[in-house]
Amino acid sequence: MPPLIAALPAIAAAVGLTVPQLAFAVASISLTIGTTVFGAVQQKAAAKKAKRAAARAREDFLNSLQERTVTRIATDAPHRYVYGKARVGADIVATFKSGPNDEYKHLVCVHAAGESESIDEIYINNKPLGPLDDEGFVTTGDYFISVRTENISETFTTSPFTMTRTPSSAIRVIASGRVMTAAGQPFPFPPQGGEVSFTRVGNTLTVTSAPSSPIPGTWLQVTSYTVTYQYQVNDSQVRVKKHLGAPGDPADASLLAECGDKWKPTSTLSGFTYTVIRLDLRQAEFQNGVPDINVLMKGRKLYDPRTGLTAWSSNPALVAYDYLTSEMCGVDPADLPVARYITAANVCDEQIQGLC
Numbered sequence: 001m002p003p004l005i006a007a008l009p010a011i012a013a014a015v016g017l018t019v020p021q022l023a024f025a026v027a028s029i030s031l032t033i034g035t036t037v038f039g040a041v042q043q044k045a046a047a048k049k050a051k052r053a054a055a056r057a058r059e060d061f062l063n064s065l066q067e068r069t070v071t072r073i074a075t076d077a078p079h080r081y082v083y084g085k086a087r088v089g090a091d092i093v094a095t096f097k098s099g100p101n102d103e104y105k106h107l108v109c110v111h112a113a114g115e116s117e118s119i120d121e122i123y124i125n126n127k128p129l130g131p132l133d134d135e136g137f138v139t140t141g142d143y144f145i146s147v148r149t150e151n152i153s154e155t156f157t158t159s160p161f162t163m164t165r166t167p168s169s170a171i172r173v174i175a176s177g178r179v180m181t182a183a184g185q186p187f188p189f190p191p192q193g194g195e196v197s198f199t200r201v202g203n204t205l206t207v208t209s210a211p212s213s214p215i216p217g218t219w220l221q222v223t224s225y226t227v228t229y230q231y232q233v234n235d236s237q238v239r240v241k242k243h244l245g246a247p248g249d250p251a252d253a254s255l256l257a258e259c260g261d262k263w264k265p266t267s268t269l270s271g272f273t274y275t276v277i278r279l280d281l282r283q284a285e286f287q288n289g290v291p292d293i294n295v296l297m298k299g300r301k302l303y304d305p306r307t308g309l310t311a312w313s314s315n316p317a318l319v320a321y322d323y324l325t326s327e328m329c330g331v332d333p334a335d336l337p338v339a340r341y342i343t344a345a346n347v348c349d350e351q352i353q354g355l356c
Helices: 008-015 019-068 253-258 316-325 338-349
Strands: 071-073 085-088 090-098 104-113 116-124 147-156 172-181 192-195 198-201 204-207 218-234 238-243 272-280 293-304 309-312
Touching (some): 104 116, 104 253, 104 293, 116 238, 116 272, 116 309, 192 218, 253 272, 293 316
Antiparallel strands (some): 085 293, 090 104, 116 293, 172 218, 238 272
16 A cells, blocks of 8 residues: 555644545645646647747748849739838739840830829849939949930921930920912022020920021921921830839830830820839849849828828728728728728828827
């Protein structure tokens, strides 16, 4: 017989209990100790389980960040919404080549659905391109080569007219025409011309004066305008054209000009924010397939029920309202408690001292 059981009668007599009462007390104490130990073990197991779950959640979050900046080849544009300011990847929905020796590759890269506020930076293989010139060419960094100046002369028959290049120098417009009599008949005299004044909006010029005839009593019937100016040619290896998804945005002009047999005026990618990136394949880095392309952008413009206006915002309440009422979810705004969203938006706009 175990010593503890043999000693129970003596212990019971010493504490004034019967043997059954003492046995019950010992069993109760043992059960309490066992329950406490079991509870502690369970708490440790739960803590480990929670820690593993947190690690998995963190890994899933990191994977989602990586997927957000992935470049992939796609057959159609993804319906991806970008809210606030974020760095996102690209879905390349079309690729073309151009040039006498197919030395240029054009990538049509969709970044988000809907109209966006801006594309602030473009990254190729994790390298920021930096500032772009008026034609979309890089002006600094690894892909910049040089800028050279060219002279050009263009002739137009009517005013206003649009220059094919962006001038980098003073512009001169010469009007030429026939000498006419006061009765409107051609005067037997060689064609004449002279410099005229104009107004400019972008690359479009509107002539505001007429040259005078050298023959008294006659006038000059203008038949052409000759424009001379200088422009800069950027020989860089990357060019980017941005499209922010605005309603009515036409098809990309550079693709129509350089890949017109493949890209048509109806190819507008309406409702998507995208870029058209031209790579010079004479750059060794671009000869091994499609590079990794990311953009840093300010995403969707949001409707604000407080003002009735639609503008870019990172307000979380407006983001939730936009997502629910978007074509992705399709909730009727009349079914939402707009007053609560307004209250939430006001709270989200409040600045917290020390954080703002």
